[in-house]
Amino acid sequence: MVQIPLEIKNFIEEQGVFVVGSTGGSNLTNVSPRIFFKIEEEIIYWLDFFKHKSYKNFQVNPWVTIAVFNKENLKGYQFRGTVSFVTDEPTKTEIVNSIIDDTLKRNNSEKIKKLASQDTQLIQFEVKVCYSLNPEEYSDMSIGSDIDSTQVF
Secondary structure, three states: OOOOOHHHHHHHHHHOOEEEEEEOOOOOEEEEEEOOEEEOOOEEEEEEOOOOHHHHHHHHOOEEEEEEEEOOOOEEEEEEEEEEEEOOOOHHHHHHHHHHHHHHHHOOOHHHHHHHOOOOEEEEEEEEEEEEOOOOOOOOOEEEEOOOHHHHO
């Protein structure tokens, strides 16, 4: 796994949202925003409340792409890696509660509160490679990788 630098972790948290791209058996790409998340050194967790397209894609193809971007600074990052479902209790409950608490501190709108009260799946994303999305940087060169990304992508 690739360690997520503190600068990038802080960047994602400041944006408060990232987008997850997934592909399933139909080979149609699905893109979905995530605001309920937690970032650790090598793992990004997020909650999946809906169990629709992304959820079904994760079951077929665990490889996903995450993108986060700041339009003011034209700065961003892309991560590629694999997802899995966290089912181990009490670990799952502990992480879910932590994510919900942190998200409600950032945004306590009625819509977010209502969503937070629903049943959810905990997704674990293991970063395999990270790229810059900054226009002035060479985006084919990875910032960090634990795989030969030229062979996989």
